[in-house]
Structure formats: C-alpha cells, structure tokens
Amino acid sequence: MLNKRLMASLLIPVLLTVSGCRTTGGKSVEELVTTPQSELENRFPAAWVELGSEGASIARVLTVDMSCPVLNVDGRTLPMNIRGTRTEAFNITTCEATLPAHAQLVLLSKYRLPVPSSDPKxxxxxxxxxxxxxxxxxxxxxxxxxxxxxxxxxxxxxxxxxxxxxxxxxxxxxxxxxxxxxxxxxxxxxxxxxxxxxxxxxxxxxxxxxxxxxxxxxxxxxxxxxxxxxxxxxxxxxxxxxxxxxxxxxxxxxxxxxxxxxxxxxxxxxxxxxxxxxxxxxxxxxxxxxxxxxxxxxxxxxxxxxxxxxxxxxxxxxxxxxxxxxxxxxxxxxxxxxxxxxxxxxxxxxxxxxxxxxxxxxxxxxxxxxxxxxxxxxxxxxxxxxxxxxxxxxxxxxxxxxxxxxxxxxxxxxxxxxxxxxxxxxxxxxx
Ligand SMILES: [Fe+2]
The missing domain is CATH 3.60.21.10 (Metallo-dependent phosphatases)
Structure with a gap:
C-alpha cells in the first residue's frame, strides 16, 4: 500500500490544477498545502477533524459564509452540510462532512486537514x-x-x-x-x-x-x-x-x-x-x-x-x-x-x-x-x-x-x- 506521503505527492499535481496553481516551484507538498491559519482564516476561522462513534472521521469547518464549502478528498469533491442554525449567539456557520474511510488527502481550498491514522503511534x-x-x-x-x-x-x-x-x-x-x-x-x-x-x-x-x-x-x-x-x-x-x-x-x-x-x-x-x-x-x-x-x-x-x-x-x-x-x-x-x-x-x-x-x-x-x-x-x-x-x-x-x-x-x-x-x-x- 502507498504510504501517505507518496500518495500525497502523486495526487498533488491534479489538486494543484484544481486550485489554479501551475507549478510546485520546487516546494514540498507540506509547504504548498498548509492548514487554514493565514489568508483563509477570515473566511474559515477554524477547521478540524474529530473522531466520533464507531470511529467515524468527521471534518468540521466554521465559516462566515452562509453556505458550506466543498472539500476535496483524494481528488474527489465532498460537499459539507450545515450543522445547526445560525443565531445571534452563534453567528457563524458550522459545516460538517463524514470523511470516507482511509481518506489520505483532505483539502479545504488549498489547505490540508489532518487525517486519522489506522494505527496511531x-x-x-x-x-x-x-x-x-x-x-x-x-x-x-x-x-x-x-x-x-x-x-x-x-x-x-x-x-x-x-x-x-x-x-x-x-x-x-x-x-x-x-x-x-x-x-x-x-x-x-x-x-x-x-x-x-x-x-x-x-x-x-x-x-x-x-x-x-x-x-x-x-x-x-x-x-x-x-x-x-x-x-x-x-x-x-x-x-x-x-x-x-x-x-x-x-x-x-x-x-x-x-x-x-x-x-x-x-x-x-x-x-x-x-x-x-x-x-x-x-x-x-x-x-x-x-x-x-x-x-x-x-x-x-x-x-x-x-x-x-x-x-x-x-x-x-x-x-x-x-x-x-x-x-x-x-x-x-x-x-x-x-x-x-x-x-x-x-x-x-x-x-x-x-x-x-x-x-x-x-x-x-x-x-x-x-x-x-x-x-x-x-x-x-x-x-x-x-x-x-x-x-x-x-x-x-x-x-x-x-x-x-x-x-x-x-x-x-x-x-x-x-x-x-x-x-x-x-x-x-x-x-
Ligand atoms: Fe471540570
């Protein structure tokens, strides 16, 4: 089975085309695909993955938008659903999606979310x-x-x-x-x-x-x-x-x-x-x-x-x-x-x-x-x-x-x- 890093390196040219970049410019995947802490943070103040019942892997994204983004998981799109209702107290949109088992590369726009290991060390x-x-x-x-x-x-x-x-x-x-x-x-x-x-x-x-x-x-x-x-x-x-x-x-x-x-x-x-x-x-x-x-x-x-x-x-x-x-x-x-x-x-x-x-x-x-x-x-x-x-x-x-x-x-x-x-x-x- 391909390890995560190799899989990511094989997938990234396709994903970079999707996100509009043309070249890696000699940079590593890790440098190119970071998590939402810089220019996207105003639109997506938080994004994480949590484990739930039966080990389900759940991606959650908070956004100032009224609708939810679409994730890219191993080259395929995965729409996110709205969780709950925006209110005066919670004036932010909570989005969620259950990740497919064994997902390797999960992207929110050009930002990478961590994926669960089947055997965490x-x-x-x-x-x-x-x-x-x-x-x-x-x-x-x-x-x-x-x-x-x-x-x-x-x-x-x-x-x-x-x-x-x-x-x-x-x-x-x-x-x-x-x-x-x-x-x-x-x-x-x-x-x-x-x-x-x-x-x-x-x-x-x-x-x-x-x-x-x-x-x-x-x-x-x-x-x-x-x-x-x-x-x-x-x-x-x-x-x-x-x-x-x-x-x-x-x-x-x-x-x-x-x-x-x-x-x-x-x-x-x-x-x-x-x-x-x-x-x-x-x-x-x-x-x-x-x-x-x-x-x-x-x-x-x-x-x-x-x-x-x-x-x-x-x-x-x-x-x-x-x-x-x-x-x-x-x-x-x-x-x-x-x-x-x-x-x-x-x-x-x-x-x-x-x-x-x-x-x-x-x-x-x-x-x-x-x-x-x-x-x-x-x-x-x-x-x-x-x-x-x-x-x-x-x-x-x-x-x-x-x-x-x-x-x-x-x-x-x-x-x-x-x-x-x-x-x-x-x-x-x-x-
Ligand atoms: Fe306590």
Whole structure:
C-alpha cells in the first residue's frame, strides 16, 4: 500500500490544477498545502477533524459564509452540510462532512486537514484549557487572559503540534469565560467575550487551539464547563461528534471507537449524575485493550471537587473489575497532572491530564511543583504546572508516556503495560 506521503505527492499535481496553481516551484507538498491559519482564516476561522462513534472521521469547518464549502478528498469533491442554525449567539456557520474511510488527502481550498491514522503511534492528551472568568457563590475568579504566561493554552497547543502527534485527546473543559470581566480585573480580561457564544468560544478554544487542529485529528470529551447550564449549546453546536440534538441535554450515552488495537469508550461526564448509568451500559470487550476517556476522575479520593472529599461520582461496575478488561482511565477536571495507580485493588491506572491552560491547583507544598505520593493503596505522581501528555506506542500492550511541560520538555516518564487477563500497571518517575 502507498504510504501517505507518496500518495500525497502523486495526487498533488491534479489538486494543484484544481486550485489554479501551475507549478510546485520546487516546494514540498507540506509547504504548498498548509492548514487554514493565514489568508483563509477570515473566511474559515477554524477547521478540524474529530473522531466520533464507531470511529467515524468527521471534518468540521466554521465559516462566515452562509453556505458550506466543498472539500476535496483524494481528488474527489465532498460537499459539507450545515450543522445547526445560525443565531445571534452563534453567528457563524458550522459545516460538517463524514470523511470516507482511509481518506489520505483532505483539502479545504488549498489547505490540508489532518487525517486519522489506522494505527496511531503517538497520542497526546490535554485538558482543562480555557481562560477562567467565572463566579461561584459570589466569588469571582479571573485568570489573566492577555498574558501567555498566565494563560498559556495557545503556547501549549503549539508545543503539542511540535511533537507531531497522530491523535489528540482533549478530556474536556474548553470554555471558561462565563461572566463579564469585573472592572477591578480589567488589566486581566478587559474586552473578553463571555457567555455561551461564538465570540467567547473563538477566544477560549478555536483561536488558541489552531495549531492542534492543524496537526492531528481529535477525540473530544465533554467537561462540566460544557453542561447545558454553562456552555452546553456551544458544545453541541461545535464539538459533539454526533447528530445535533433537538435541545441541549446532560444525559448523553457513551460511544465507542477502535483506535489501533485499543477500544476507546468516550463517556459524557459533564454531569456527574450521568456517569454511573453510562458506565453500566458499557460492555467489556473480550479482545484488545480498552481505555475510558471522560472528564471526571472517579478512582482517586476527592477526585471530584463538587462532591465531598472522599466521595466518588461513580464506581467501576463489577463486570469491569476483572483484571485487564480496562487498562486505563484517562480524565481531566482536576487542574494538574496526576498519574495514579492502585497497588491493592482491581482499579486500572487513572491518568488525569488537567493542566492544559486554565488556573492550576496550588502545589500542596509551596513552590514544589512535582509531588510523589506512595502509600499502600496509591502510587501517584503529581505536577502542578502547565503541560500535556504524550503516549508513544512501543510494542503491543506497552506505551511510554512522557509528561511534558508547556514548552514540550519532558518532566516525567511512565510505562503503561497492558496484558489480557492481568491488571495493567503504570510506573512513573520524574526526570
Ligand atoms: Fe471540570
């Protein structure tokens, strides 16, 4: 079978004729076919590919036009359909199209969208990325959205692109701009768009995430910031991979996909009350490895800060407690990186990647951003600064996980070992 690069080089003369160019001028395909970040960005403010139920590859494009563009997929046209309705709050046209299986070269005008790999070797995990402007019980929390040191999501997204992932998983909480910027904080957030609107989604997610959109397809989990009472309409309009529901709902069934030799269940954990019923519907797979991807952790004590300290929003159902059936739980919600394994019970490792950009949890010890915990029940490595995770597939059932800081420097490494019938293990050490 032709590899992607060779296929692209064979197709490009035809596609260049279509787009009106005459010569490659000695430039590579990558130089000629870039993603929509330059002259097209005013017409197409965002374009990405995400994976949905049964692994469907869905191209989404946002456009200021009233109609949708036509994609070019491996030399054939693919019309896009309008998703939802343009409204005052969402005054942008959302377009979508399901890509054919094994698509190699997807073009929006002359810009290239990333296509899914059938066997991704490098997977990035990031979560909890928006710039916090919110109010809880009269207490206002404001992050400095204008300072890339204080809200580094765009920088983290560029670092993610620099490691050239095959797939990116976002574990939820994209939208944090909830209340108007208080006057006394105008140095931090004056002029920020707020509320569940296209303008605030653009500032919190679509603009800073552009480098990620250009680099790999996405799996997108829903966070509690995307509850219907918060930014749920934007979640369904822009990001949920399934058909648009008639109205926003917080009771949403999980969906499955197969990625390489892994089954991935994506659980909507925006509402903690949706978790247990979702878990109970998931049937264990007899072959291959399984990961659950969801926003809220549930295996570590105090993982859900909206409940009492020792409460868990859900439990691992009995059918899943047999060793090896579930080899990792991948979450966010806590605003740190937390790599957890449980020596004494049947739980799989719980990997919390919630340090992508929003206000961080404070280190338990002043200025001590790395914390190792080892008890009889829990082995944990925590990192209280910004960054993301890189999973590299080393062999069947073996992943090296690199914890990166915001600049893509490695700050810790782990080995995740998966084996049928055996509880998976996660061994981590700081650099
Ligand atoms: Fe959250």
């Amino acid at each position: 490098r997977i990035v995990v990031i979560g909890d990325t928006g710039c916090e402007i919110k109010e809880d019980d009269g207490k206002v929390s404001v992050q400095n959205c204008a300072d890339s040191e204080k809200w580094p999501f765009a920088h983290v997204a560029q670092s993610i692109a620099s490691v050239k992932p095959d797939l990116i998983i976002h574990v939820g909480d994209y939208h944090y701009r909830e209340v108007p910027c208080p006057k006394k904080y105008s140095a931090k957030c004056a002029g920020a768009s707020v509320g569940d609107t296209w303008a605030s989604w653009k500032e919190d997610w679509f603009t800073p995430a552009a480098a990620m959109f250009a680099s790999a397809p996405l799996i997108l989990a829903r966070g509690n910031h995307e509850l219907c009472a918060r930014a749920g309409n934007g979640w369904f309009q822009f990001l949920d991979p399934r058909p648009l529901p008639a109205a926003c709902t917080d009771s949403v069934a999980p969906y499955w996909m197969t990625v390489g030799d892994h089954h991935i269940a994506v659980v909507d954990a925006a509402d903690d009350k949706n978790m247990q019923s979702s878990f109970d519907t998931l049937k264990p797979n007899v072959s291959g490895f399984t990961w659950w991807v969801l926003h809220r952790p549930f295996l570590t004590d105090g993982a859900d800060d909206e409940l009492s300290k020792d409460a868990s929003p859900a439990k691992l159902p009995a059918p899943w407690q047999a060793p090896g059936l579930l080899s990792a739980v991948i979450t966010g919600h806590k605003h740190l990186l937390s790599l957890n394994s449980f020596p004494k019970n049947a739980n799989p490792p719980e990997i919390i990647s919630g340090n992508g950009g929003t206000t961080l949890e404070k280190p338990k010890t002043d200025n001590q951003v790395m914390e190792a915990v080892q008890t009889a029940d829990l082995v944990s490595l925590n990192y209280f600064d910004y960054g993301f995770l890189v999973f590299d597939r080393m062999d069947v059932g073996k992943w090296q996980i690199q914890a990166m800081d915001r600049d893509a420097n490695v700050i810790a490494t782990c080995t995740l070992t998966e084996q049928a019938g055996v509880r998976s293990t996660l061994n981590c050490k700081p650099i």
